[in-house]
Amino acid sequence: MRQEIYDKITGYIIENQKKFYRLAFSYAQNQEDALDIVQNAVLKALDHYESLKNTDAIKTWFYRILVNESIYFLKKNKKEIASGEDLGLEIPYYERGFEPSDDLYNEINRLDVEIQNIIKLRFFEEMSLKEIAEITGANLNTVKARLYRGLKLLKQNIQEVNL
Numbered sequence: 001m002r003q004e005i006y007d008k009i010t011g012y013i014i015e016n017q018k019k020f021y022r023l024a025f026s027y028a029q030n031q032e033d034a035l036d037i038v039q040n041a042v043l044k045a046l047d048h049y050e051s052l053k054n055t056d057a058i059k060t061w062f063y064r065i066l067v068n069e070s071i072y073f074l075k076k077n078k079k080e081i082a083s084g085e086d087l088g089l090e091i092p093y094y095e096r097g098f099e100p101s102d103d104l105y106n107e108i109n110r111l112d113v114e115i116q117n118i119i120k121l122r123f124f125e126e127m128s129l130k131e132i133a134e135i136t137g138a139n140l141n142t143v144k145a146r147l148y149r150g151l152k153l154l155k156q157n158i159q160e161v162n163l
Helices: 002-015 017-028 031-047 055-079 103-109 113-124 129-136 140-162
Strands: none
Touching: 002 017, 002 031, 002 055, 017 031, 017 055, 017 113, 031 055, 055 113, 055 129, 103 113, 103 140, 113 129, 113 140, 129 140
């Protein structure tokens, strides 16, 4: 039974790796960091695969791990302090097909992390509100309220920018 769960998880991860990278990239905005986030999420999932009680819930279980890893990455990077050494000029790398293409993406990233999670999972990953509630651990009505509030804030911010 354990091997069967492990095989299902690894199959799911391999099958959906591009989706996971895309979501991690939406948080990190950097190829290497996005790959690190996905790698850490995969390692955590494989280390704790025995905690998965229902194999039908692999999707929400893994997305919860991935979102938590992404949030942890953002928090960790806020706390990092430059050592003062001359690090040189770093040229950013943009993955084709994953780069943020407009102001809407930047406006989404300016929202609270909880609202960002819901908007990214709903519109980038095309998940249902029920799945998002399971992933975030929030009540379905809370997810709906945050989504509505986030979309309202986006609309206001975009209209301010266009004035």
